[in-house]
Amino acid sequence: MIIDHLDDPLPGSSLRPTPTGAAYTDREVFAREQADIFEKMWNCVLRADAISSPGEWKKVTVGREELIVVRTRKAGVKAYYNVCRHRGMRVCTGDEGKAKKLQCGYHAWTYALEGELVAAPNLTAMPDVDREEYGLKPVHVRQWLGYVWVCLAGGDSTAEPPDFDTEVLGEVRTRFGQVESIDNYGIENLKLGQTKTYDVAANWKLIIENFMECYHCATIHPELTEVIPEFADGLASQRKNGEVHGSSFGEDIQGFTVDGSAGVAALPAIAPNQDRKYYAITVKPQVFINTVPDHVIIHRMFPVSEQRTIVVCDWLFLPEVIEGVAEGRYDISKSVELFHRVNLQDFEACELTQPSMSSTAYARGGALVPSEHHIEEFHTWWQSTLALLESAEMHQVRVG
Amino acid sequence: MSLRVCSIDDLTPGEGLRIDAVSPPIAVFLTEDGEVYCLDDTCSHQDASLASGWVEDCRVECPLHESTFHLATGQVDQPPAKRSVRAHQAQVLDGEVYVELSTAEPVLPPGVRVP
Incomplete structure (x- = not known):
C-alpha cells in the first residue's frame, strides 16, 4: 500500500x-x-422520512432557486418552485410545515399538494384558466438511498434532465464495483x-x-x-x-x-x-x-x-x-x-x-x-x- | 324528483366532483368509507369550488379558507364562512348517483348569482 x-x-x-x-x-x-452545475444536475436535498405524511413540506434551495418539497396524498413526493403562478409571491413561508393545500398568502391562489391550481377567488368564473398550466411549476424528483433528489433541468420542456440511472446510480455503482x-x-x-x-x-x-x-x-x-x-x-x-x-x-x-x-x-x-x-x-x-x-x-x-x-x-x-x-x-x-x-x-x-x-x-x-x-x-x-x-x-x- | 348526476365510477374516494350541469353547481363527494354526499359546490363565503376541498371525517374544507362544511347537512363549523350551504339527498342505484335537489334558496357568496 x-x-x-x-x-x-x-x-x-x-x-x-x-x-x-x-x-x-x-x-x-x-x-x-x-446555472450550469447545480441547476442542471441531480441534487440530493433531504431525507424522504423528513416529510413522512401527506401535506408535510420543507423548503430547500438549489442553485438560485427556492423549492417546496412536499409529500402528496396521491403522487408520492413532489417538488415545485416556490413561486405563485399568479403574481409571483412565495407560496410557502417558513422552512417547513404541514398543510392540506399550498396557498399563496397574497391573493389566495391555492394549489393541491399534487401541484394543480385548485382554487382562487372567482376562479370558477374563469373557466378558461387551465388548472395544470397554472399549477405550481414542478421539478424532477427521484428517491434513492432514502433521500429525495431533485433536478431543475428540463423544467421548461426544452431540455431533458440528465438520466438519473446513468448520472447518479451508474456512476456510484461502477465506482463501488x-x-x-x-x-x-x-x-x-x-x-x-x-x-x-x-x-x-x-x-x-x-x-x-x-x-x-x-x-x-x-x-x-x-x-x-x-x-x-x-x-x-x-x-x-x-x-x-x-x-x-x-x-x-x-x-x-x-x-x-x-x-x-x-x-x-x-x-x-x-x-x-x-x-x-x-x-x-x-x-x-x-x-x-x-x-x-x-x-x-x-x-x-x-x-x-x-x-x-x-x-x-x-x-x-x-x-x-x-x-x-x-x-x-x-x-x-x-x-x-x-x-x-x-x-x-x-x-x-x-x-x-x-x-x-x-x-x-x-x-x-x-x-x-x-x-x-x-x-x-x-x-x-x-x-x-x-x-x-x-x-x-x-x-x-x-x-x- | 331525482336527477342522475354521475356514475359512481366517476368519483374518487376522498374527493369531490363538481357538477355544473345544474345551477348553481353542485359537488358530489365519495368518502373513504364509500358514502356518497352532495352539497352546493360554491362556498358561502367566497367563490370557490368545494369539490376541490379537503375531505375528511365527513366534512369538506373549503380550498380557499379554513371553514369546513358537514357533508350530510352542509352545516359550517367556523369562520370566515358564516352560513351553511345547501345539502342535497344523494343515493346510488345500480352504480349511478341520483340527487334530490334541495328546494331551499341557495346560499351564495357576494358577487355570485344563479344565471
Missing part, C-alpha cells in the same frame, strides 16, 4: 496545478456554477441517528477537494488516523479514475468510533471485504457518501455564495440500533463524534484556505502532490462543465 506511489514514478513533474485563486472567489464563476456494491449497505432502509449542519465560510470546491484527498489526514485528523492508520500514507479512499479503495481499520481497532472502541450492530448484508473498512465517494456535485461496517455517513452541500457553503451531515444506522438508542441498549455517540470531529477539522482547514484564494500569492493557484493528482479529474470535469476552456473571458480561472 504505502509504496504504491513510490514504485510507480510519475512522468513529468510531481506537482500538478490547481485552478487559480479566482475560481474560488469570482462571483461570475459562482453564478455560472449555479460489483462485489463491493453500495447496495450491500442497504442505505435506503437505514434510519437517521444524528444530523448536524455546518455553515462553512468556504467555496464548495474547496470542500470537495478536501474530501477527495487524505494528504492532510495525518496532520489534521488524529482520531481518524488512529482508526485508519493507512491514511498516514496520504492516500484517500478515493483514487485516480474515480476508483474507490477500502481503507482498512487498524489491527487493534474495534469500530469506527472516536476512540476505536466497538461500534453498534453491523449492517447485515455487507461483503466480507467491506468488513473493517471505510469507503468514501463523491457524487458530483454536492454529495459525499462514507460507509463503514455499522453505519453510513452522508454529506449534502448547499453552496450559498462563492465563499459560503452549508453542509448537512447525516449519520445513518440500522432501525433496531436507532430503537436501541432510545431504549438505552445502544450508544451511537462515539460513532457520531468521530466524523463530527473530522468535519470540524476539515471545515476549519477550508475556512483558513478560503481567504488566501484572493491573495496575490495564490493568483496562479497552488499545487497537487501525487496523492492528490486524482483531484485533477474533478477540476477537468468542472472546467468542461462550465466550458471554461472555450471561454476567453474566463481565462483568469483556467488551470495553471
Whole structure:
C-alpha cells in the first residue's frame, strides 16, 4: 500500500496545478456554477422520512432557486418552485410545515399538494384558466438511498434532465464495483441517528477537494488516523479514475468510533471485504457518501455564495440500533463524534484556505502532490462543465 | 324528483366532483368509507369550488379558507364562512348517483348569482 506511489514514478513533474485563486472567489464563476452545475444536475436535498405524511413540506434551495418539497396524498413526493403562478409571491413561508393545500398568502391562489391550481377567488368564473398550466411549476424528483433528489433541468420542456440511472446510480455503482456494491449497505432502509449542519465560510470546491484527498489526514485528523492508520500514507479512499479503495481499520481497532472502541450492530448484508473498512465517494456535485461496517455517513452541500457553503451531515444506522438508542441498549455517540470531529477539522482547514484564494500569492493557484493528482479529474470535469476552456473571458480561472 | 348526476365510477374516494350541469353547481363527494354526499359546490363565503376541498371525517374544507362544511347537512363549523350551504339527498342505484335537489334558496357568496 504505502509504496504504491513510490514504485510507480510519475512522468513529468510531481506537482500538478490547481485552478487559480479566482475560481474560488469570482462571483461570475459562482453564478455560472449555479446555472450550469447545480441547476442542471441531480441534487440530493433531504431525507424522504423528513416529510413522512401527506401535506408535510420543507423548503430547500438549489442553485438560485427556492423549492417546496412536499409529500402528496396521491403522487408520492413532489417538488415545485416556490413561486405563485399568479403574481409571483412565495407560496410557502417558513422552512417547513404541514398543510392540506399550498396557498399563496397574497391573493389566495391555492394549489393541491399534487401541484394543480385548485382554487382562487372567482376562479370558477374563469373557466378558461387551465388548472395544470397554472399549477405550481414542478421539478424532477427521484428517491434513492432514502433521500429525495431533485433536478431543475428540463423544467421548461426544452431540455431533458440528465438520466438519473446513468448520472447518479451508474456512476456510484461502477465506482463501488460489483462485489463491493453500495447496495450491500442497504442505505435506503437505514434510519437517521444524528444530523448536524455546518455553515462553512468556504467555496464548495474547496470542500470537495478536501474530501477527495487524505494528504492532510495525518496532520489534521488524529482520531481518524488512529482508526485508519493507512491514511498516514496520504492516500484517500478515493483514487485516480474515480476508483474507490477500502481503507482498512487498524489491527487493534474495534469500530469506527472516536476512540476505536466497538461500534453498534453491523449492517447485515455487507461483503466480507467491506468488513473493517471505510469507503468514501463523491457524487458530483454536492454529495459525499462514507460507509463503514455499522453505519453510513452522508454529506449534502448547499453552496450559498462563492465563499459560503452549508453542509448537512447525516449519520445513518440500522432501525433496531436507532430503537436501541432510545431504549438505552445502544450508544451511537462515539460513532457520531468521530466524523463530527473530522468535519470540524476539515471545515476549519477550508475556512483558513478560503481567504488566501484572493491573495496575490495564490493568483496562479497552488499545487497537487501525487496523492492528490486524482483531484485533477474533478477540476477537468468542472472546467468542461462550465466550458471554461472555450471561454476567453474566463481565462483568469483556467488551470495553471 | 331525482336527477342522475354521475356514475359512481366517476368519483374518487376522498374527493369531490363538481357538477355544473345544474345551477348553481353542485359537488358530489365519495368518502373513504364509500358514502356518497352532495352539497352546493360554491362556498358561502367566497367563490370557490368545494369539490376541490379537503375531505375528511365527513366534512369538506373549503380550498380557499379554513371553514369546513358537514357533508350530510352542509352545516359550517367556523369562520370566515358564516352560513351553511345547501345539502342535497344523494343515493346510488345500480352504480349511478341520483340527487334530490334541495328546494331551499341557495346560499351564495357576494358577487355570485344563479344565471
